[in-house]
Amino acid sequence: NALAGRKLAQTGNEPAVTKGQQRIRLNQSWTLIDTPGMLWPKLADQDAALRLAMTGSIRQTAIDIEEIGWLAAEYLQSALPEVLRQRYELEESPGDTEALLSAIARQTGGINRRGDTDYGKVAQTLLNDYRSGKLGNHTLELPPAGTD
Numbered sequence: 001n002a003l004a005g006r007k008l009a010q011t012g013n014e015p016a017v018t019k020g021q022q023r024i025r026l027n028q029s030w031t032l033i034d035t036p037g038m039l040w041p042k043l044a045d046q047d048a049a050l051r052l053a054m055t056g057s058i059r060q061t062a063i064d065i066e067e068i069g070w071l072a073a074e075y076l077q078s079a080l081p082e083v084l085r086q087r088y089e090l091e092e093s094p095g096d097t098e099a100l101l102s103a104i105a106r107q108t109g110g111i112n113r114r115g116d117t118d119y120g121k122v123a124q125t126l127l128n129d130y131r132s133g134k135l136g137n138h139t140l141e142l143p144p145a146g147t148d
Helices: 046-055 065-079 081-087 097-108 119-132
Strands: 022-025 031-034
Touching: 046 065, 046 119, 065 081, 065 097, 065 119, 097 119
Parallel strands: none
Antiparallel strands: 022 031
């Protein structure tokens, strides 16, 4: 759409928006072919599955949001503790994942009427913040050592 200067292809912030091949004529010399991406039906590498789920590349209906939020919190706490501390105005980095999610919930309105942490809500908040770039732009994996 950006290349064409007008809306020609359907877009969305979720996987499987592009259902089939679509040709988009940009001008007399250029034709863009938009094709659906491909993802294996079952991912054997659970770390890769987590990274894909964190980025939103796996449909939310196919995953448990609390589980992905919990795993994302574990990863972000180990990889980017200062980013979490600044974003959610935490005085210190909580010692474990449950404490981290509870602290984020207190800062973002993720506490239910009984005063308990709503893990589904705080997981969604954390994932939305990561996906939208509110936690900054960070890679979830690095190339293997020794590659150029």
